[in-house]
Amino acid sequence: MFSRFDSRLGNGLLYLVAGAAAALCLAPFIHSIAVSFSDKSSVAAGYVFFWPVKFTVSAYTLLLNDVQFFKSFLISVQRVLLGGSLSMILTLLMAYPLSKETEVFRSRNLYIWIIVSTMLFNGGLIPWYMTIKTLHLTNTIWGLVIPGAVAAFNVILMINFFRALPKELQDAGGMDGAGPIVLLMKIYVPLSLPSLATIGLFTIVGHWNAFFDGMILMDDPKDYPLQTYIQQLVVSERNFANLTVEELKRLSEVSNKTLNTAKILISMLPILAIYPFLQKYFTKGIVLGSVKE
């Protein structure tokens, strides 16, 4: 009797803990959605919790008139497309030869050591910035795309994946006179779509979420990618934190908390749109990358 009661209580507690954790993960977003649809003065007065107060879409109509927001949005889309495809191509081109045995491709180990060394040591921010400046990549979209195009860790993941494919595939293809590029495109790529999708999706998320390179490489705010644009908003908003209550009250009348929150939410949308795909693949990717027997 008692033990059945105990286990029911225990079960209930487990569900409660799990449910509370999930609620805690969503709460800040739900609050932000409520803020973005509420009327300004209710937000400033602190009446808004998890449901819009005096529902209005005025923040979103204001947002529609913000040219720079959409410009930055487009720059981000551009960098995702350019950066994503460039990274995938370079990673594949590197992983294929390096997945060969040393007997087949003698310089393999030298290349691998160079790649690993870039994971172990880096020159730090200042030399990195100076290099990009010297190469005249500042103020161009290429500065956001090329410097990070090769992620050593992804190359290694891909090498490991190619090596796990049966060698007979290669022999069969090679017999018919197919060169490396044909083998890569016709046999290796179709067989490794899941891991390609994992790496591709993570690259896309990385590009969409990057703000720092945009901030230091672009002189003109007109060229900022979306996250850098949002970052500038957040910083200007944050300075309010240091003011007294009276100053703050005066400022919050003119501050655009609802508009800024709307901008923040819209810039999250692309990630949420690809989230179902992300979820499908990242479990595999993470397990592939961290627990390997």
Add this chain to the structure above:
Amino acid sequence: MRNRSESLIYHLMLLPGMLVLFLFSIIPMAGIVIAFQKFVPAKGVLHSAWVGMDNLAFMFQIPDSRQVFLNTIIIAAMKVVAGLAVPIIFALVLNELRSSWFKRTIQTIVYIPHFISWVILAGIITNLFSLDGIVNQLLSLFGVDPVMFLASNFWFRPILIGTDVWKEFGFGTIVYLAAIAGINPNLYEAAVIDGAGRFKQLMYITLPGVVPTIILLSTLSLGNILNAGFDQIFNLYNPLVYESSDIVDTYVFRVGLVEMQYGLATAVGLLKSIVAFLLIIISYMLARKLSNYRIF
């Protein structure tokens, strides 16, 4: 003959990627000579005056740098510990849930914050913790006076740790859930026959089953002990809380790219790179020894 032409193609395939690595990883490594120069951008690395160890000596003299390294290690260490403990506990909780659709729904939700950038999250967190934000509103229901959380050296670090755990704990459970899924089900059946209840199964089968993963991840996280999280701190901090939250990366950014003391900033970055290099090597060797981990 065929082998040689094939090798040539392989070299050509590697060329573009290696060029990118050479330009943006290898050359900046050589760029650390800036740490030993009075670097002037107009003169470049080749023509700037050498000052030997002056920058490094200066770095050790100023109190800033000591504080900055201390902050980095404290914040990163607390994040590492909390970031290991919470996902383990949560994975064990999830594993005990019987209803699979409930479990899947929870997982779908808790993974989301991992994919949202710190810029966006900082915007949301700033709103939550501001003077007129929801946290202070809720506190005022209990009669607590408003607190300036993000301007307080007492609260800032706990907020950093808390929000970092909040963002990453769900994602961190994936590895543990995979490890739990890999446990042989026969062990549980045998335990049930021997009369072990759910708690005993948890203590004697599930937990020992994930210990190798815990050991592996903790040794690997050693390499991160100097990464206190630039994106998070940079987007949340302000001058009032530099004392408790200025880390190496934020300091290098301010001293180097804002105040343009390139030599000093590079020297600080160099010290970090060297320590990080040693830590990564140590953690990799430990992981190799303790759990047979290999990146190849």
